[in-house]
Amino acid sequence: MLSEQRLPSLTIHEQGLIYLSSLDLDFSISDIDGLKNVLPEVKDAFHRAKKSNNYYKMAVANYDFEEIKNLLASLGVESFDSIDA
Secondary structure, three states, X not given: OHXXXXXXXXXXXXXXXXXXXXXXXXXXXXXXXXXXXXHHHHHHHHHHHHHOOOHHHHHHHHHHHHHHHHHHHHOXXXXXXXXXX
């Protein structure tokens, strides 16, 4: 099953990177604008997966969304809506 999936989402604090499996993209964990701008794309990925009943992709997108929110909060950026809002 996993051979057909992307790598799992991963945050590497030592290197200052986050890999978002839901979008197959990576970002600097200090790139506030990039992280804020990608949140709607992650939310869209969640809703597309929900519409097609792909629970694995829903879980991956939900994890990515929450991880970005946590990173932004640690950088002093205000909170965002939930993923299913």
